[in-house]
Structure formats: structure tokens, C-alpha cells
Amino acid sequence: MGEKVTIRDVAKYAGVSPAAVSYVLNGVNKVSDETKQRILKAVKELNYEPNLTAVSLSKKKSNIIAVMFPLINDSLATIFKDNHYYSEMISGIEYVMRKHGYDLLISGANNPTECMKWIQKRNVDGLLFLGVFPNRLYKEMKALSTPVVLVDTYEKYERDFHHITVNDENGGYIATKHLLDLGHHAIGFVAHHLTDSPIDKKRFSGYERALREAGMQTCKEHIFEAQDSSFENGYKLGKELLRHPTRMTALFASSDTLALGIMKALQEGGKRIPDDYSIVGFDDLTFSSYSSPSLTTVRQDVFNKGVVAATAIIQAIESHATTLQHINLSVELIVRNSTAEKK
Amino acid sequence: MGEKVTIRDVAKYAGVSPAAVSYVLNGVNKVSDETKQRILKAVKELNYEPNLTAVSLSKKKSNIIAVMFPLINDSLATIFKDNHYYSEMISGIEYVMRKHGYDLLISGANNPTECMKWIQKRNVDGLLFLGVFPNRLYKEMKALSTPVVLVDTYEKYERDFHHITVNDENGGYIATKHLLDLGHHAIGFVAHHLTDSPIDKKRFSGYERALREAGMQTCKEHIFEAQDSSFENGYKLGKELLRHPTRMTALFASSDTLALGIMKALQEGGKRIPDDYSIVGFDDLTFSSYSSPSLTTVRQDVFNKGVVAATAIIQAIESHATTLQHINLSVELIVRNSTAEKK
DNA sequence: TTGAAAGCGCTAACAT
DNA sequence: ATGTTAGCGCTTTCAA
Secondary structure: OOOOOOHHHHHHHHOOOHHHHHHHHOOOOOOOHHHHHHHHHHHHHHOOOOOHHHHHHHHOOOOEEEEEEEOEOOEOHHHHHHOOHHHHHHHHHHHHHHHOOOEEEEEEEOOHHHHHHHHHHHOOOEEEEEOOOOHHHHHHHOOOOOOEEEEOOOHHHOOOOEEEEEOHHHHHHHHHHHHHHOOOOOEEEEEOOOOOOHHHHHHHHHHHHHHHHOOOOOOHHHEEEOOOOOHHHHHHHHHHHHHOOOOOOEEEEOOHHHHHHHHHHHHHOOOOOOOOOEEEEEEOOHHHHOOOOOOEEEEOOHHHHHHHHHHHHHHHHHHOOOOOOEEEEOOEEEOOOOOOOOO | OOOOOOHHHHHHHHOOOHHHHHHHHOOOOOOOHHHHHHHHHHHHHHOOOOOHHHHHHHHOOOOEEEEEEEOEOOEOHHHHHOOOHHHHHHHHHHHHHHHOOOEEEEEEEOOHHHHHHHHHHHOOOEEEEEOOOOHHHHHHHOOOOOOEEEEOOOHHHOOOOEEEEEOHHHHHHHHHHHHHHOOOOOEEEEEOOOOOOHHHHHHHHHHHHHHHHOOOOOOHHHEEEOOOOOHHHHHHHHHHHHHOOOOOOEEEEOOHHHHHHHHHHHHHOOOOOOOOOEEEEEEOOHHHHOOOOOOEEEEOOHHHHHHHHHHHHHHHHHHOOOOOOEEEEOOEEEOOOOOOOOO
16 A cells, blocks of 8 residues: 555656656646656556645646534534525535535634635635534635635625525525415514524515515514524424414424424414414425425525535636636425414 | 645745655654745745645655445445435544544445555545444455454454444444333344344344343344345335234334334324334434334434544554454434334 | 755646 | 647655
């Protein structure tokens, strides 16, 4: 194993210069067909594999793309653990990267300075930011010459980065419309963070639009914030709901995990879903169809989102085009058993 | 941004040689305190960050650890998507690696040759194999000088690699014992793959042991294979169960996802959990406590498993010790609402 | 204690 | 078409 064969070995073996080998390997058309064959043969026989570290140093290109997650309590734990969502997306990202010869580095980021340093040191070719980071981070990022693709972030940064989003406004709209069509009037909206999260804002405006079209107004008492997208906070919120009688008969939650947590608490409190409450989630995670009752939700194709994000960053890296990409993916309503006509 | 400051710039600025700077940065005690301070000052003022690619090339150490997943249908999809389990573990791994200055590369592997090549090319310092891979892969891996830590693989490779496991046999035992204690006699066992999966075999022997101690025999009709750990296959199996009347009153499934899928199918078929069937899962994923009913399961601390695995690989890399580590983590039974006394 | 210089393995400008 | 050579940025041996 230790006997690493270098480009020099190949060159010697083929009776040519290292440069010639490099040319052949990099598709530089400077070598006669005859020697080319000889070189290729040597490569094969010696089982030569170029050392990517050396290539990186020389080309100043690492073929590594980093996927950054916000850090919570100094670890990816919460985000990763409670939100399936990201693993599905990473699958999509990995798939594309592997096909294109890039490797995928996973890292948490919170401190902008640390993050910037790390990017420089590691020499990554591109960055994918999944989720929402502290504002300062984005600001510093702008100074970066490395291409950045943002996933799930809004207008604020449109001018500075590529980004991939889904049609959250429409998602909020169709979810709410569905509930209205079922005859519900008092419909709650459960956000993660209404103030911090651009995504939630969008979903909320879809919710508002649907109500408005139905001639209704949003009502303060029907808006809730869970702080994050965990089951647990959904559950807590559900318990809270049980304590305060309300005229609501339906809820639209900004994520499936939240919706499922709420549903659980409500059920434990003796409420029946969908008889007492209709519930709609957002995302359509795998297990949302396996809950009891199965969850009506706004589906986004998360694997595909990963594919699109990875494709975008690779394109940004390889094309040197200066135009920013802004891709907005569509969503669709999946009606299952957590929603029903208002009694 | 482009103006990358190199070690030479620092040296010049401090009026010393690049070597001196390198010494200081690497804690080599060869520099007078006076110059050391001068160098440190220069580093700070120029905001110097060593280029890790160059360091890698020079030191022949990348400070990158790769986490390998088996590829299914050419993507991580299934494994990642349907099994939450891995995301929780990655959180643990990332946490430790970041603390120790390693970066985490994620990659799928199936073809052993490709995999080996990739490892060499990328110059990774260590490998973490999550899950079960084709036999050929392990065989080739042995030739590798790079340290490898296996997670969830058994005896077969004990002599060749470090590995982290949980006490699966005991898990199978306590799950079954719990069911027996509740008065169940006909207890089904649902495996992923009984033949291929060393984990399932262990869990199965725990199951057998409990039965044996209770003076019972395992019964062929009570053993099932789901093929993988997806909800979906659990669901299918549940549907199957509905079609074939059985005297079973309890089921122990080798993963939570499987258990939840089965539960769903059974519920849809009008069966009541735990009244008609008691169900026990394995893993204790976050959402297992949020199902209806919440799932009784064998808990393993997956985040911690990641922490332990990462710690082991780093130790293997840095200590050059030749003794193989074999760490077996404990499990515990979490009794929730999917199990009850036999009526 | 300090520094010059020879690598690490590859690429690319330049010369032949 | 092919080879020479000077980097890429850092480490480390060796000499001063």
C-alpha cells in the first residue's frame, strides 16, 4: 500500500516526461497518439492515481464542496435530528456531486470569522448553505470569491448569492385554501419563527392571502410560534392549545414535525384528528404518511431540492458566469387523513 | 479576497524565514521567545491562515475523515431518507471531529475498487463505515493502511478493523422478555435481513434466548424479513399480516421505522395497538415517541454512538497504536404505549 | 536559535 | 510534439 506511484514513475515507465503524462490525464491535446497510448498503458499497469492534494495545490481547485449547517448548541444535533428534511436533501446533493467528481464536506457554522477562515484554509470550491444563519454570516460571505448557493433563504440576499427556494407562499396558500374549502373558518397558523424566518413569512402570507380571498381576516390569537421545527415544540404547543379553549377547528403548521408533535399532544388530550381538529403540515417527510392519522401536507421534493442545489453550485463553479441563479421549486398539496370537513 | 497571504509574507513581515514561522505555528521549540512573539504578531496582523492543502501535501496528512455509506440504487437515498438513525449519528461524529480539527467528508461506496482509489487519491486520514457493505469491500479494505472504524458490523471483521457496536443480543432479549412478561406467547420477530445482517442475527439470538428461558421454542411462522429498514416495507409486512390470520399477539421489530410501518398497516386494518398487538421497536428515534400510540422500543444512544465512533477513529489516527478497539455500547428498554398485557 | 534549500506530487508556461 | 523547469504553500533536514 505504501508504495505510492507518482506521475514521475509513470513518466519513467513510459519513457516520457511528467508533463506529457499530465497532459494526457488532463486531456490537453499536445501529445501524439502514439505516446498517448504508451502513457495510458503505463498508467494502467502501474495502477496510477493522481494525488488530489497535489492537484489541488497546483490547480488551486480542490473539487470539494462544503455543505454548511447552522450550529445549535454547538452541534448539528437539533437540526439534523429533528428534521429529517436535511438528510433527504443531502442524499440529493451527494448524488450529483459524486457524478461530477466533487466531494462533499459537511460542517457546522456559526461564527462568521471562523467560517471564513475555514473556507479559505480548506480551499473549498463552493459552498451550500442549508437553513438560516445569523445575519452577520451572510454579510461576511459577500466578500468571498467562492461561489455560494443558499437554500431556503429569501430576498434579502437575492442580489448577493445564488439561491434555491420552494414556492412557500403558494404552499401556505393551498394549505389554507384546502382548509377553507373544507368549511373551516378559524384556522390557526403555526410558525417556527415568524420574525426571523423568511420561509415562515412566505408561508404566512400565503395563509393570509387565502383568508383574504375568502373575505376573512387573520386573527392574532390564531398565530403561534414554536421557536424551532422539532416534534417537541410542536408537542408543547399542542399541550398549550389544550389548556386554552379556542374556536379553532383547523391548524396549518409550517413543518411536518411540528404538525405531528401538535397532533400527538392533541390526541393525548382526548381530541380526535381530524374530527376535532384538521391539521396540515409542510414538507411531506417520509414518515408523515405513516402517522395515525396520516398527515395532509404541502409536499416539496426534498431530494430533488438537493439535486438542484448541487447542480447550481457546480455550474457556478465551472461556468464562471456572473449571473446569479434563483430557482424556485413548486410544491403540491397531498391530502391524507388529518383533514376533514368541518362538522 | 484574492490576496492570499502566505507563510512567506508572514516571514518577510516579521523579518524571519518561512521556516521560523512554520516552527512557531507547529509548536516546534526552536525559536527564541522574542522572535516567536514577533512572528505571532505578524500572523495576527496579516490575518494569516495556513493553506491546508499545502500542509496536507507536505505532511501527508489531510485532517479529513471520510464517512462511507453503502450505496443503494446508486444513491444514499434509502438509507438516509428512511433511517433517521444515520443523521443522528452524523451529528455526533461532526461534533467530535470539529472539536479535533478534522473535517468530515461524506461519500457513498459500493464498488470496492473505486472506493480504494478514492481513498488514496483523497488522502483521507481515516474512514468510518456506517452500515453493512458488500463482503468484497471489507476484504479489500484490509490492505489499506488507513485506519478504519466499522459501525454495526460483527465478529467476522473483528480481527481486521476497529468497531463500534451496541449490545444487540441484549436488546433482542429485553424486548422479548418484556413481551413475555406481559403474558404474550406467540411473539413475532421482524428482521431486515436475517441472513445478511449480523445485527439482526444478534437481535434474533436475544429473542431466542428469552423464549428459551421461558421454556418456549422459536417458531418459523413467527419470523419475518422486511428486506430493509423502511417504513414502507414495514407497512407492506403489516398488510401481509392482516391477510394471514395468526395467533401472534405481539411483534418485535428490528427497527423503529419497521415497527411504525407495521403499526400503521395493522391500524388501517382495524387492529388496535396495543390491544390486539403489542409492538416493540429498536433504536428509539426521535419520532418514535410521537407516534400514536407511542412506541415501546430498545433505545440506543445514536448521537453518542457517533461520538464514540469519531473518537475511536481519531485516536486510531493519532496514536498509531496497533491494538484494535472494539466498543460495545449498551441499550435500554423504553416502555411506552405500544405494548400492553395480553388480554 | 536561525535560515537555506530540498522536497511533497502535480501543473503549466516556456523552450526546444 | 515533447521535455524542462519553475512554481503551488508548507514542512523539515541540514548546515551555519
